[in-house]
Amino acid sequence: MNLERKLRRWRDAGLIDESISARITAFEREQQQPMAMYALIGLGAGTLGLGLISLVAANWERIPAALKLSVDLALGAALAALIEQALRRPAPLAREALITIYYAFTLASLALLGQIYQLETPGYQALLVCRP
Secondary structure, eight states, X not given: OOHHHHHHHHHHTTSSOHHHHHHHHHHHHHHOOOXXXXXXXXXXXXXXXXXXXXXXXXXXXXXXXXXXXXXXXXXXHHHHHHHHHHHTTTOHHHHHHHHHHHHHHHHHHHHHHHHHTTOOSOGGGGGOSSOO
């Protein structure tokens, strides 16, 4: 239900007066979050991630294992530093986007380690807390 309609109903019923209605409206406008912006940033981050994955996948066999692990470690450290900076600023959108990217990075790192060291464990077990 629309906020303006609710406030009008409450004013007509005598539950609130005009000044309270104005204060509620001002408060709710301050609390609004740009959902379309969140969606666009999420799509952009996903697109960049897919592009990087495609680039690496196209040249995967030519990349030495030590370079793969070094880049993985450097990328993890850079993402952690960016998240640390985002936690100190009042930018919830950037913080949430970076944390989501870090989750995907962590899963990709587990897969990379499994492939480099040719671990025989099925991939789904990397996501489990305890072994079956």
